[in-house]
Amino acid sequence: MSEQEVTAVILAAGEGRRLAPLTNRRPKPMLPVANKPLLEYVVDAVVAAGIDRLVLVVGYQRDRIQTHFGDGDEWNVEIQYAVQKKQLGTAHALEQAKSVIDGPLLVLNGDRIIDPTVVEEVHAEFTETADPAVMAIRRSSDPSSYGVVTLEDRAITDIVEKPVGDSPSQLINAGVYAFESEAIFDAIDTLSPGPDGEYQLTDALTVLLADGSITPVRYDGRWLDVSHLWDLLTVTGRILDSSETADDTGVSTGPEQPTTPIINENAYLSETATVGANAVIGRGTVVGENAHIGPNVTIERSVIFPDARIGAGAVLRDCIVGANARVGDNATVPSGDSTVVIDGTAYHPTGFGGVFGDNASVGGGVTVEPGTLIGDTATVAPGVTVGGLIADFETVRRG
Amino acid sequence: MCGIIGYLGDDEALSVVTAGLANLEYRGYDSAGVALGDTELTVYKRAGEVDALTEILPESTSHTRGIGHTRWSTHGPPTDANAHPHTDEAGRVAVVHNGIIENYEQLRERLSDRTFTSETDTEVIPHLIAAELDAGKSPKEAVKAAAAQLEGSYAIVVTIAGVDSLFAIREGSPLIIGHAENGTFLGSDVTAFLDHTQQVTYLADGDLAVIDRDGLSVYRNGELVDVAVEELDWEADAAEKGGYDHYMRKEIHEQPRALRQTISGRLDTDRGRVALDIDLPTEYLESLEEIQLVACGTSYYASVYAADLFESLADVRTTVEVASEYEFSTNRDPWRTLVVAVTQSGETADTLSAIRTAARAGARTLAVTNTLGSTITREVDDTVFIRAGPEIGVAATKTFASQVATLALLVVLVGRKRGALSSERATSVLDSLRGLPGAVQQILDREDTVLETAETYADSDAFFFIGRRLGRAVSLEGALKLKEISYDHAEGFPAGELKHGPLALVTENTPVLAVLTDGARPEATLPNVREVQARDAPVIGAVSDTEASALDVTFPVPDLGVMEPLVTNVYWQLFAYHVANLKGRSIDKPRNLAKSVTVE
CATH class of the missing domain: 2.160.10.10 (Hexapeptide repeat proteins)
Structure with missing residues (x-):
């Protein structure tokens, strides 16, 4: 859609309180898996997909992240930092990057290991279609723990966060997006805080869905998350x-x-x-x-x-x-x-x-x-x- | 002390040279300039930082040959006229220079028919070259003949109108050649061109280098010689700021990583042994009567720390000397004296001069440095690298920690080989060294409390740092760090010395920072703390036993034996940083100071 260079925004400001005591001194994205922080797997995937401009949204214990990634030269890319001073949700986090973004953006979570293919495919789909938003979806055996996506004729009709009772589908939001910057930041502007006082990116998706379409990209590759301490061993x-x-x-x-x-x-x-x-x-x-x-x-x-x-x-x-x-x-x-x-x-x-x-x-x-x-x-x-x-x-x- | 760069190649020289100058700025930043070469020379120069120069530079030019300079004044104040490059009257020869021309006054007299426009020693060089050209010499011969008249230490790069080459000569000051796809570079150090290449050639003293479109030719004693091209293993990225406001804070936070590199593969805690790749035979060490540590500034304080360890753990008489004061006394046996030079850059002129004095006297010499390929490594019998990675902030932080850790490894090696240190005691020291990165990280995790303390006390009249034994070295270093970057009056004292004079300065407005950890005789320092508290001075103490005592601020230090004072130093670094930052100081480039001081 756009000829402009894309920026990958990786959300890495969260604390990960459920992973205490290991997150007392480091943010969850800096938990090491095979001697490499979770966040580095995300950065590696983005870099392998050919993106060379990254913005890391940092907040909790951000020195740990900045000391590790520096200016990004070790990955031959340019890494900038946007600071989320208070953890007020993922949409609020993304908004902190607004001032350093000019043009389309990819958005990823900094604590979930994914393959470069999903980044490539979401980016490619975004470039080919005229839609202001593209998101990766995947099949899950436990959909109601995630954002459940309903499809009709290969178009997304509904996204429901952690539905209670029977899940409307087996497909979930895989947390990798591409956005036209105006579209997503306008959508975030319209949000009011949720019951916990936070602004969530998934709510912004609902706004986008109401305004137009979000193109889905199917991804069934590696998708590893550390929700609990013991997951670190499995991952x-x-x-x-x-x-x-x-x-x-x-x-x-x-x-x-x-x-x-x-x-x-x-x-x-x-x-x-x-x-x-x-x-x-x-x-x-x-x-x-x-x-x-x-x-x-x-x-x-x-x-x-x-x-x-x-x-x-x-x-x-x-x-x-x-x-x-x-x-x-x-x-x-x-x-x-x-x-x-x-x-x-x-x-x-x-x-x-x-x-x-x-x-x-x-x-x-x-x-x-x-x-x-x-x-x-x-x-x-x-x-x-x-x-x-x-x-x-x-x-x-x-x- | 200055930084120089030269470039000849396919790219536009202006942007290459100014980018190089920005990277070299830590070597000097009171004026800067560039000269671009073609059939005529174009010179831009200005007092102030590189940013000030950038304001008067054109957006782009077509030149592909250029030289640049960033200056730290030695002869003449920082003015536009005194900024380099300097030229001859006709503007045909432009020169950038790092070092000092000692006979410049005589040379100026000899050239009295020519008009000088600056107060610098450097300006004689373009005039000399022009005179040789006027006498009919070829450019290369003219540069050579001019250099032959110079006395002192220098590295110069010359460009001449209408000559598509750069000429360089080095004598006592650093100059390194970089070979890249897009051309050939010259720099005072590799940071000048690290973004372009890691293939380098080190020039020897007296070498004349000629760079043209075919690359580098080096002439030694008039003969064309083959020179080696070496591959650097430093990454350019390691020298960038990555989201931090200042290199200094970034480098403070890099200490755990730097220390892991320092000790990696060098210690065997299970058996109390150390592996350092140096040639110090057991028989030599057994006969050793004295170790002399020579260094300047922060490296000197690292040496003070190490001297205490050499005496107490390796049972060898150890003296520490400020390098500029060093002499080899005749009552010492050179065969039984080991002289250890400690210098981050390996280019510190005072330290080089001292180590040459020691070598001339016949002593065995050893360098402890951070910089591969630096001049000192070629002057000494052996080198131990501290492996801290590039340090850009003028105020040394991570290199102090890595210097002390490296010297402590040397202490254990010497102590074990001399039979003075039991394997059990060695294991405990090595355990402490292994624990350093984790302990330093714990201090970094408490930065918020250091910031609060800095906010409380930043506006004090003066700051006094006290400690005993290893704590004394850290007190001296802590005070140096603060005065360097915050410009506050700060002094470090052995705690027991307070009552012999400095106590007269203590008031309710002079915080006292005390090292009260293992290795610093806290029980003996506590009475000194009480002395200053009786004068209402606030006391900030770093303590291993947090239940110890009523202090205004208590910074806990994890249990780490003889390394506890070194861990304390991280608190002092953060305190100095935040006091300076609260006052809006130019932390990475404090006034009047330069990173590596290559003048005596």
């Missing part, structure tokens, strides 16, 4: 299986290593991580920058954030160890089925060992029951068995 596993991280896998085991550790081919060690003698790093495990795995440690299907340290002989299964956390010698996280209560809702993840918050310190010989959430900078004394929720900065002593 990491999926990424490692697709082995697209292989390009810069490096194993550094420190100077003069006497006994080589055993590292599964479906695990990822960052270049600056170190692993002690006889350690076993099993499938689905990621070890971040400058993290240290002591001798004789066994780790399976776990994510170790940067700067964390795992003491000798520890056994960790299905768990997430936050940045700079310390896990004492011979600490054990056996994993298993559990009940985890987050914001008053009980969940029953299977195969979830637990989470160690950033800077948490767990003493030697501690046993962590399945589903335990240890808070940011919390301390657990040696030898204790812990379970449930341990608050940020709390200290758990013996007994």
Whole structure:
């Protein structure tokens, strides 16, 4: 439709409170999956689709994002930042980018892993049709958790957010859009805040739909989201299986290593991580920058954030160890089925060992029951068995 | 101290040269200029920053040959006339110069029949070249003959009307050639042309470089020589601002990443060992009597920190000397003295001069620097790189942290080889080093509270930084950072020295910033804190034991042994930044200062 160069706007201002304590110090888009933030997968997809002008809408803990992406030269693109000072919904977030956008735009979520094809196809469809808006849709087995899209003659007739009762269709909004800038920003202007005081992009879509048509583009490729802490393990596993991280896998085991550790081919060690003698790093495990795995440690299907340290002989299964956390010698996280209560809702993840918050310190010989959430900078004394929720900065002593 | 750039190639020279100048601006920014070459030369120059120059430049020109300069005044104040490039009377020869011509007064007398228009030492050079051209010499020979008359340190780039070449000579000041698809570049450092190429050639002192449409030719002692082309591994992107208001704040936030690079692959915590790729034989280290650290500015304070560690952990007598004061005393055995030069840029003239003095005396020399291919790496027996990545802000931040971490690795290596440091103690030091990136991140996560503190105290009369042992080094560095960028009166003292004089300056309007962490003898410093509190001075303390004491502001420092004072320094950096920012200072380019000081 337009000859003008398109700008990709990636919404990355959100906090991700359900993912606390791991989002206490970083925004959700900066959660690492296979040693790369979620947001970087989105940036990579946009760049691979040939877009070279990006605007990241940032807000909560934005220094983390800006320190990582800089001006975008590492991706050979131009990255600008728009700041959303208060988190007032996705439409409000997009509006913050208005002043730096001149021409058509693509809009994506900064915390959902997608393939470049969806970006290419939405962009191509937008360029070919005269419609002011194009959006990707996909089939879902659980449509009522998303924006459900109704089609008639391949045209969108209705979009309903999280419908109660029977879902009108199996198709959902995949969260990748192309807009004529005037059309979307005019639509946002007409919005009034929802019951939670926020302005949502999905409401702006309803306005656009009333004014004209939104062209759908079908996408059934990769679409990975981290809604809950334990999803990080599943999504990491999926990424490692697709082995697209292989390009810069490096194993550094420190100077003069006497006994080589055993590292599964479906695990990822960052270049600056170190692993002690006889350690076993099993499938689905990621070890971040400058993290240290002591001798004789066994780790399976776990994510170790940067700067964390795992003491000798520890056994960790299905768990997430936050940045700079310390896990004492011979600490054990056996994993298993559990009940985890987050914001008053009980969940029953299977195969979830637990989470160690950033800077948490767990003493030697501690046993962590399945589903335990240890808070940011919390301390657990040696030898204790812990379970449930341990608050940020709390200290758990013996007994 | 200045930045120079030259370009000859297919593209329009004006935009290439001005973009290069913007990247070089950290080397000097009190005046700037360009000369564009064709059958005639066109010169634009102006006092002020590169932006001021841009105002008088045309939108575009057809020239494909040009030179540029950004100046930090040494001879003559920053005026339009004193800005480079300088030309001869006829405007036939234009020269940009970095360095100092020591015999310029004699040369000016010798050229008294010619009219000078500036007060600079540089202006003699175009006049000398013009005189040689008038005498019938070829352009290349004229440049060579003119340079032969110069004494001092210099890097010059010359363009001559009607000659489709650039000429350059280097003697003691840095000059690097860049080879790109679209032409050939000259620069004081690689940031001048990093956007275009990473293929570079380093010139040696005395080399005459001629750049024409076929590329580079280098003449050494009159002979055409083959020179190596090297591939840089720095990314241009690493030197850009990415959403931050100032490079300084960006670089403060880059510290965890920089520190991970610094220690990567170098420490074995399980066995208390260090791997640094340097040649320091055990027999030599066992016989070592003294380590001398020489450095300037922030690097000096990093050395003060390290000296304490060398003495306490490696059991070797260690002195720290400001490089410009350095002499090799005759009562020292050069064979048993290791001289370690610490310089971010590797081009600091005072430090180069000191290390040459040490080498002449016969001492073994070692450089600790951030810059691959820098002059110092070619002057010393061995180099350890701090791997902090490019630092653009004039106020050094991440390089201080990486310097201290690198020197601490050296301490452990020396201590272990000398048998002075047990593997157990070494492991604990290395554990602390490994914990640095995570601990620094925790301080960065508390930036809001530092900002609040800066808001409360920004308008104070003066700021005093106190600490003992490792805390003393950090106090000196903290005060330097603040005075550099906020222009406030700030001083650092060993805490015990307060009562011997400086206490007279303490009032309710002079906040005292105290290092009260491990490695800084907090129990001994607390009484000094009480002394200043008794004079109603507000106290901002960085403490490892937060239950410690009644302070006006308490900044917690995570448990990290001898690295706790270094972690504290991040609070002081953020405090200096926010005080300066609240006052609207030119943080990345503070007045009168330049990033790497290549004059003595």
